Amino acid sequence: MIRISAGTAACMKLKKIKTDVHPTTAYLLLGEGCVMNCSFCPQSRTSSGGASRLGRVTWPSFTREDLKEGLKEAEGNNIKRVCLQGVRQGDKQESLLRTIKEIKNNSSLPLCISAWIKKPQEAEELFAAGADRLSIALDVVNPDAYKDIKGGSYKERLQLLLNCARRWPGKISTHIIIGVGETEEETVAIFDKLIKENVTIALFAFTPIKGTPLGSSAPPKIERYRRMQAALYLLKNKVIDYAAMNFKKGVLTGYGVPISDLREYLKGGSAFLTSGCPDCNRPFYNESPGSVLYNYPRPLTLEEEEAAVDCVLAGLEEGGNEVAGNLAFNS
Ligand code: SF4
Numbered sequence: 628m629i630r631i632s633a634g635t636a637a638c639m640k641l642k643k644i645k646t647d648v649h650p651t652t653a654y655l656l657l658g659e660g661c662v663m664n665c666s667f668c669p670q671s672r673t674s675s676g677g678a679s680r681l682g683r684v685t686w687p688s689f690t691r692e693d694l695k696e697g698l699k700e701a702e703g704n705n706i707k708r709v710c711l712q713g714v715r716q717g718d719k720q721e722s723l724l725r726t727i728k729e730i731k732n733n734s735s736l737p738l739c740i741s742a743w744i745k746k747p748q749e750a751e752e753l754f755a756a757g758a759d760r761l762s763i764a765l766d767v768v769n770p771d772a773y774k775d776i777k778g779g780s781y782k783e784r785l786q787l788l789l790n791c792a793r794r795w796p797g798k799i800s801t802h803i804i805i806g807v808g809e810t811e812e813e814t815v816a817i818f819d820k821l822i823k824e825n826v827t828i829a830l831f832a833f834t835p836i837k838g839t840p841l842g843s844s845a846p847p848k849i850e851r852y853r854r855m856q857a858a859l860y861l862l863k864n865k866v867i868d869y870a871a872m873n874f875k876k877g878v879l880t881g882y883g884v885p886i887s888d889l890r891e892y893l894k895g896g897s898a899f900l901t902s903g904c905p906d907c908n909r910p911f912y913n914e915s916p917g918s919v920l921y922n923y924p925r926p927l928t929l930e931e932e933e934a935a936v937d938c939v940l941a942g943l944e945e946g947g948n949e950v951a952g953n954l955a956f957n958s
Contacts, residue, residue, distance in 0.1 A: 629694050629726065630656035630686035634910055638704045639697030641689055648910040648924045653698070653706045653736070656686045657726050658714035665766065666776045666840040667807065667833060684912055691729065698734040707906040709734060713742035720749060724756045731757035739800065739904050750791050754798075760904055761795070762829070763788045764802035768817045772808030776841070785817075792824045799826050800904050805855050806833030806847030810877030815858045819869035822862055829903025830859060832913040832921035846913075852921050853899065853938035854879050857889070860898035879943075886943055890936055896927035899935045 632654040636642035639653065689697070698709070709730055713723040723742060730738055739760035740753050750761055765784060767773040773781035792799040801821065805814065821828055832852050835842050861867040861882060871883025882889060901908045901922040908924035920931075927935065 628688050629691065630659070630688050631694070631697065632656070633685050633687060635701070635706075636687060636689070636697070638706055639700045640704075641693050641697050641700075642687060646910070648908070649705060650910055650924075651705060651906045651908045652708040652710050652904070653701045654684075654686075654909070655694070655709065655711045655726075655730075656714065657711060657723060665778075667766075667804070667836065668839060694729075695733045698730065698736075702734065702736060707736065708904065709736050709738045710904070710907065711738065711740050713740060715743040720744075720752065724752060727753065727756040727758055737905075739907075741800075741802070744787070746787070747790055747794060750795070754795065760798050760800060760827075761791065762800040762802060762904070763791060765817070766802055766804050766831075767807045767809065768803055768814055769807075769809040776807055788821075788826065789824055792821075792826045796825050800829060801826055802829045802831055802903075804831045804833050805852050806845075807841075810874075811851065811854060811858075811879040812874040812877045814855055815862075815869065815872060815874075815879060818859050818862055827904060828859060828863075829901075829907065830856060830922070834913045847921075849919055849921070850938045850941055853935055854943075856902070856935075857893060857898050857939045858882070859902060861892060866892050881943060886940060889940060889943075893936045893939065894932075896923070896932035896935060899923050899927060899932075 631639065631641065632650070633642060633644055634646050634650045635653045635655070637644045637646050638649055711723070711726060711730065713720065720742065723740070727738065727740065737759040738757060739762060740758045741762040741764065742753065744750055744753070744763065753761055763784070765781070765788060767776050767781070770781040773784070788799065788801055803814070803817070818828060833841075833844070833846055835844050835846060858872070858879060862869060867882045867884055872879065873881035873883065884892070899922075901924050903909070909922060910924035913921045923931070
């Protein structure tokens, strides 16, 4: 049995649902009932959020035969990558390794794995089995919030991520969630560090899911999310320099370039597209269709582009007035 995101299943012709935007990556989920206990995740040990949820997306289950057929369909249906999320279920990752081999035997698409590994040796096994990329999620970038929300040591997790990034240059990604107790200043500092280490960053907006300990906390304000998207995009493209950026009480107040130039730098809207591995668009992972999109899974309209840039600029004018970190902890 394997879970396939509802949008992916539609692209694979395994399920009939109407989708506003097609995924460009096939999202698969292996295992359920994680041994980890992340407070935002419906798959965590103590969550009652439902095994068929991850983020706000539903993941119906299918047989391995369905998956094989679906992978064939996917290639002809604008899917350019496969992403397999492995839920941690014990000390061994045998079923993950078996599934990687199965996917590679049935598809020529590049495959990335998002898994909670403990040591580089486990990354080695995943690459040897056929993974093209590996995501080691930091999720929470404030060390105290990391301990509260995910458990364990942020420092050790970051070190593992950096060790893998140095050993497999250009093949390592991470996930960072905005709105889980971090300041903008520490978020941008880690962007800068990871970009210099050649780590690909995927930004997520904290999404409260019913049945999880953080189910009634608020998602991040859109202005704050847009500031972080713009910072990531401009740093990645070497348009700005972290050392020249300004912060006040942890809030980003200046990118170190004239505000009047920013509109030009952000033209086209690429800063506000879903970030992460190539061709990963994660449609509606953080938001419902029809609401403001934190991550655009498709090109922005001119109107959307202008609104997004206005959010970045408005944040700067108001910088310093907003309280950094917006999460109301439930525990
Ligand atoms: S960035 Fe996208 S494709 Fe890469 S591991 Fe994360 S969800 Fe998967």
